[in-house]
Amino acid sequence: MLLVLKVVLGSFYWSRALYFYSKRNYGKVLSSLDASARYRLVFDEEFLLLRGFSLYMLGDEGAALKDFNAALDYSVTRKSSLNKDEVIYIKNYVFDVFSFSESNPYEFGGKYVEGNISSNLIDLFPLSDWLVGFSKIE
Structure with missing residues (x-):
């Protein structure tokens, strides 16, 4: 109970x-x-990304980096439910968030197939328009 x-x-x-x-x-x-x-x-990617983004928006880039790194680590090295394209999408999202920062430690994750990305992931963590067009495989 x-x-x-x-x-x-x-x-x-x-x-x-x-x-x-x-x-x-x-x-x-x-x-x-x-x-x-x-x-x-379980502290999964969504939890860590949401906390990381919120910390970033409140100006705590150091703590945001830790959460984003933990989310990326979880998505790649642990038993994640994400498929390959969703992992790429998350990498692009983190790159996108920090692209407006003077010190962006992240690299572009690569291209992904949009149909393989869950709508929940896209709704919660949308990419900037410039990056969507650049990273989608048609």
Whole structure:
């Protein structure tokens, strides 16, 4: 019963984080993610990317780098549910976010097949228009 309660609370706080993300209230996104973290069993790419982007938008590039690196590491070296094109998409997303920074430590991930990318990933972590046209395989 306790496990069910943890799953429900983790999902509730994750939903709040997504809501605040849609409103661009990054401070509340981080608060909701911190609350969700108390009940989560797995910190996957989406969690790490959302936290990294929120930290970046709040001006904490150092902490954002750590989360983005952890997301990339998770997507490549651990048992990730992402396919090859989605991993490339995530690399391009992180490159895109830091492309506006003076120190961009990331490289372009490469081209991907858009049909192989989940709509959830595209909706949560959209690429800039210039990068979409450059990285999609038609």
